[in-house]
Amino acid sequence: MEFIIFLSKLDKEILDLLKRANYVVEENKVECLLNKNIKGLHNFEENKIIICTENAKKKTNYRNIKQQQNKDNFKTERAIRKALRHEATHAIQKCNNNKTIGEIKKLESKLHKSKRKALEFSTSNFSGTYEKEVEAYVLEDKPKKVKNLLKKYCL
Numbered sequence: 259m260e261f262i263i264f265l266s267k268l269d270k271e272i273l274d275l276l277k278r279a280n281y282v283v284e285e286n287k288v289e290c291l292l293n294k295n296i297k298g299l300h301n302f303e304e305n306k307i308i309i310c311t312e313n314a315k316k317k318t319n320y321r322n323i324k325q326q327q328n329k330d331n332f333k334t335e336r337a338i339r340k341a342l343r344h345e346a347t348h349a350i351q352k353c354n355n356n357k358t359i360g361e362i363k364k365l366e367s368k369l370h371k372s373k374r375k376a377l378e379f380s381t382s383n384f385s386g387t388y389e390k391e392v393e394a395y396v397l398e399d400k401p402k403k404v405k406n407l408l409k410k411y412c413l
Contacts, residue, residue: 259285261311264338268401272346275405279412281349282306283342295379298341300348302356307345314338340398347394347404348386353412358393365396 265273276283282305289299290310297314300307314320318333351358358365369377373395380391397404 259283259309259311261285261309261314261338261342264311264335265342266339266401268405269339269342272342272401272405272408275408275413276307276346276349279349279353279408280305283309285309286312297337298345300345300352302348302352305349305352307342307349309338309341309345311338314341339401343401343404344394344398346408347397348390350404350407350411351390351393353408358389359407359411360393360396362389362392365392368396370399 262270262273273283284306285308287308289308290296290313294313294316296310297317298307298309314337315334318331318337320331320334369392377388377391377395380386380395381388386394397407
């Protein structure tokens with residue numbers, strides 16, 4: 259799986275915890291082809307997370323490092339790491355009887371303005387509720403918290 263090369267040590271630990279929680283993590287499945295705007299998704303019924311590496315690379319203008327020395331690939335790294343954490347948050351919610359972990363009013367105040375559009379996209383195109391998506395967008399920037407919550411709720 260190519261996306262692993264973009265992960266930090268902490269994100270690799272999150273991936274390992276997901277696998278220990280009986281999640282299957284796959285990459286670039288048909289769902290990614292059906293919607294080029296998504297970087298990841300969570301299948302509640304099958305305990306499956308799909309990372310859309312190719313979509314993330316296209317959206318972040320990824321350049322093969324062999325072709326040129328380009329340090330701009332940090333955008334691709336960031337997009338894939340956030341996608342994994344976002345979907346891991348949905349796994350945590352599933353482990354918590356399909357409920358959010360945090361208080362939504364507090365989480366809403368922490369949601370960066372730039373994520374409002376993404377939140378709108380997620381709630382209108384996918385089955386996620388507003389509350390679950392707010393929590394996932396906030397936690398995608400908090401890898402330590404995602405790791406700890408996975409341990410607490412899913413293991």
